Amino acid sequence: MSKCRIPLGPFHPLLEEAEFFNIKVEGEKVVDIEMETGWMHRGHEKISETRTFTQSIFLVERICGICSTSHPFACVNAIEDIDNVEIPERAKYIRVLIGELERIHSHLLWVGLAGHFIGYDTLWMWAWKYREPILQLSEKITGNRNHYAMMRVGGVGRDFDNSLIPEINPVLDMLEKKMVMLAGAVNDDPVLKSRLKGVGILTKEDAINYCANGPTARASGYDIDVRRDDPTAYEVVDVKVIVTQNGDVFDKAVVRVLEIIESCHIIKQCLKAFEKVQGPIINKVKEISPGEGIGRYEAPRGEVFHYIRSDGTNRPVRHKVRAPSFSNIPTYKASCIGIPLADALITLASVDPCYCCTERSLKVFDTKGRRLEESLLKLSREKTKKIRKNFYADGVSPLERIFEL
Amino acid sequence: MSLYNKIIKKSIWVFHASASPCNNCDIEILDLITPGYDIERFGIKLVGSVRHADVLLVTGIVSHKVAPRIKQLYEQAPKPVFVVGIGTCTIGGATFKQSYNRAGAPLDKIIPVNAFIPGCPPKPEAMIDGIVKLLGTLK
Structure with missing residues (x-):
């Protein structure tokens, strides 16, 4: 059968960000996918070298609007790693609180968009309806709906107002109840089940070979979570890592829905602790000594990694960012090939790709199209x-x- | 034009193009059409093709790779089309001001712009307000 090429993007109504997929099909079967990125490149790493350490935190926050506390979290971890800065206990709880609020709204966003991709717009509207109270809570706690600007080197920038606790608890209870309801509804729906079960399977071996991380790896039975394995603030709370075995799109959805419920539990632990743990929220850091630092954090999509080299001035000499989607996106090579075209999109979307996070480097071509x-x-x-x-x-x-x- | 303006006020179809933003303005735009804000009650609807659109929403600093595409999108749109730049990035580049990959700033150096909505990201209320103010200029 002759091969046919289907271009998807870069400005496509289904894709919120600009990216380009070149899908090759034989009949209805996908035989190859090529991806072209680079539409979102803004040159963070270079700009970061011209900014001070504190300004860099605000810059990396704008790498991605959805993981807008994961990048600063990893960035401050990297800067603190240079001088082994200890942060106060209350600051740890505040960091965990913001991180988990972000995880909830990011996962709800994915659940909604996944529903949209398979033509289940009701699910989209419902998921985003429950996302709205979380954004409003974030606004109350931090002052902004998405870019929180809470992280600082040595602690956090703003204290948590204890009088907000009675407002947050009912929202979490509501969300937990609705998520249990949503999980039940998804489980009972035969259409959703037949649409998602056994589609786009990523085996455990492939997940390890492609260095998948985050929910993508955990859905394939690969037990990996930075929050538990290498905690920098998460040692103060109990984290239950959710792992499922099948690796299909259905399991990836299940992992995310269960993680929302788990995040609610973690936030409740934090709220309990806020009443007892008082004190400073930041250890002032005056100087960063020359050296290298590595920061890791479990973003909603997987492990985000920051590397910072300092020469003793107030600016980083080198700031390297590696986002989770960078290693998650190529798993489509293992999961997408050989499946029907109608299932390809939801499989591509199942890793929760974030192209803004991924596009960190630029290839330079001359006028004749040769790589420089x-x-x-x-x-x-x-x-x-x-x-x-x-x-x-x-x-x-x-x-x-x-x-x- | 007056009849057109009278009709368009009641049903605005919007196309959204992301020109290297940080994603945040985009998800806030999507937030507008979900039950929290529900702008479909004003007749505002996101459409899949720019050929159907009355308003073109552009977010982000326009990078060198996206700039020709944005120009192409503007040329494909049926005229009159209203271009709205969402977010501070389209105005002054925000934190990416020194970026080497910034094609032209502000956005109106690349395509004509009718309104800018500042903010990082602008709140959904601000976006609704911006669109309403834009429609207020129509006679």
């Missing part, structure tokens, strides 16, 4: 060769002569 990185390497090698000729008559260095013998 390779020619830069060539230039560099040629220069070494040229210099070598000036030093050694036969063009062979003493080092090479040793290895020849």
Whole structure:
């Protein structure tokens, strides 16, 4: 059968962000998918080098609007890692609270969009209806619906107002009840079940081979969670990691719905602690000494990783960001090939891809379409060769002569 | 034009193009059509193609890769089309002001713009207010 090519994007009504998929099909079967990204590249890592450490936190917050506390969380972890800064206990609870609120609204967003993708708009509207009170809570606690600006090096920027506790508890109770109801409704619906069960299976071996992380890996039975494995603030609360075994789209949805309920439990632990734990919310950090730091945090989509190198000034020399979607998106190579075209979109969306997070690097092409990185390497090698000729008559260095013998 | 303006006020079809934003304005736009704000009660609806749209919403700093596409989208839209820049990024670039991948700023250097809605991200109420003010200018 002849192959047919279906372009999807970059400005497509289904895709909230601009990205381009080149789907090759044989009949109805997907045989290959090529992806083109780069529409969202803004050059954070370069801008970060011109900003102070505190300003960098606000910059990385704007890497992605949905994980807008995960990146600052990992960033402050990396900066604190350079000097081994300890943060006050109340600050830890506030960080956990904001992180879990964000996880709830991000997962609800995915549940809604997944419903939209399979033509189940009722689910979309319901999920986003329950997301709204969470955003309003965030606004009450932090002052903004999405970009919270709470993280600082050594603690948090704003204290939690204890008088908000009676307002937050009923919302969490409501959400928990509705999520149990939603999980039941999804389980009872034969259409949803036949639409999602056994679709786009990612096996455990593939999840490990493609370095999947977050809910994508956990749905495939790969027990990995930074909140439990390498906690930086989460040691103050109990975290139950949710793992399912099948690796299909249905299990990915189940993991996310159960994680929302688990996040509600974690927030309740924090609220209980706020009444007892008082005191400072920030340890003032005056200087960052030269060195390297690594920060990890379990974002709603998986592990986000920040690397910061400091030379003792108030600016990072190098700031490297690796978002979870970077390793999650390529899993479509394992899960999407060979399935019908109608199932391809929900499988592509099942990893909760975030292209704003992913697009961190830029390839430079010249006018003839050649990649400049390779020619830069060539230039560099040629220069070494040229210099070598000036030093050694036969063009062979003493080092090479040793290895020849 | 007056008949057109009279009709368009009651049913505005909106196309949303994300030109390298941080995603936040986009999810706030989607928030508008969900039960929390429900702008469909005003006849405002998100459509799938720019050829059906009366209003083009653009978010984000326009990167070099997206800029030709945004121009193309504007050319494809049936005229008159109203362009609304959502978020501070379209006005001054916000925190990405020094970005090397910023094609033109503000947005009206690339395509003509009718209204800007500032904020990072603008609240959904602010977006509704912006659209209502834009419609107020129609005679």
